[in-house]
Amino acid sequence: MTSTPAITVLGAAGTVTGSSYLVESAEGGRVLVDVGLYQGRKELRLRNWAPFAIDPSHIDAVVLTHAHVDHSGLLPKLVVEGFTGAVYATPGTAALTRIVLPDSGYLHEEEAAFANRKGYSKHSPALPLYTRAQAEACLDQLREVSFAHPSTVAPGIEVTFGHAGHILGASSPSIRLTGTGHRVVFSGDLGRSDHPLLVTPDPVAANGSRLDVAVCETTYGDREAPEAEVADVLEAVVSDTARRGGVVVIPAFAVDRTEMVLHHLDVLVRAGRIPAIPVFVDSPMASAALQVYRRAARSGDPEIRPELHGTDLFSSLDLTETRSVEESKELNTRRGPLIVISASGMATGGRVLHHLANRMGDSRNTIVLVGFQAPGTRGDRLASGERSIKLLGAERDVAAKVVTVPLSAHADRSDLLAWLRSGPEPQRIVLTHGEAEASASFAEHLVDEGFDAERVIVPEVGRRIGLV
């Protein structure tokens, strides 16, 4: 079978979730790069239930850029609906995907059970998008491929993973169509060069001078990251709250952001800049991910910054990881000073909700928000200074201090531009994975920086870009 080589944008257009692209080779090879879950607003979440744009049984392989569910979370559904091929991922991504997807299945089951209890689903009974068991079953299809090792994943399609520096395992896949010589590179989610644990993103792979398309994320395409020193902000917050005998509650994404926060706290304790008050990580998924990061550091994984090789991460902290629901609830009765780090990062769900409900009415306490807060989420409302928030069924006053720490796992505008300039000039640049304004703003910025406007594309979902 032959076809026209092309890439098609299947998700993450005008939004930061639901990443997915189809790559087709002249030899008829079909590969999905990412198969991400939509998150956030209801109209986005409903898209998770829509049929795939392409029959899953006609896809040869999936390539995952990283383990976050907005890039991997529809994989179980793809498999349930007939995809039988291999899922290529770096070892770090494979390890974290094994944690993240079963958890996602569990959350979908919980959501369906909740809808059934409340009777608000129009389906009776409400069904989960997929179950934990279905998520576990699809993990058998994972195939680990190291960074910088080209591998053929489908007829005429070869993939090489470059470091993206966003979370452990995160990659920017470079895809070569071997029959026609086309090359397409996907940024995946790009990290910042100052990630405290991970090595900096690789330049756009320079294997060959040709680059037909660069698909680039634009989460922060409209802004520069503030220069504020994360460590200084955390030092002030923890010291002040500890002095008041208060509790620092940090809603944090279970994978990577928790590690970043812990590492900063570890460095501050080591330097004597904050007292060694008890730190609790209250998220089973975060604890599982911590193990993966710890193992990577201890074993000298090349993704980890060389100065951390062979070390025990976070070892200066008085750190407790709570597993059971009882242990989690028991934290509510503890008096400060202490620090609780719990998911989810935008306070949209998870155990952090009961910590917030329990602690935010007390002015001695501090809520620390780290990283991107999607519009309309509780995290966003707290960050913008709302003094009353609906939480666990009740409207609650916010008396605690709310502090935002610019601890981002995403490249800012300058980083994105630098990445695009780090290899051969792309014939076309496709901007995705951003709110519409962020993508549009970055497109304008690229033109200001001398890129030809005709070559910069901000696509709609479904846009097919032929390779000529």
Ligand SMILES: [Zn+2]
């Ligand atoms: Zn991500």
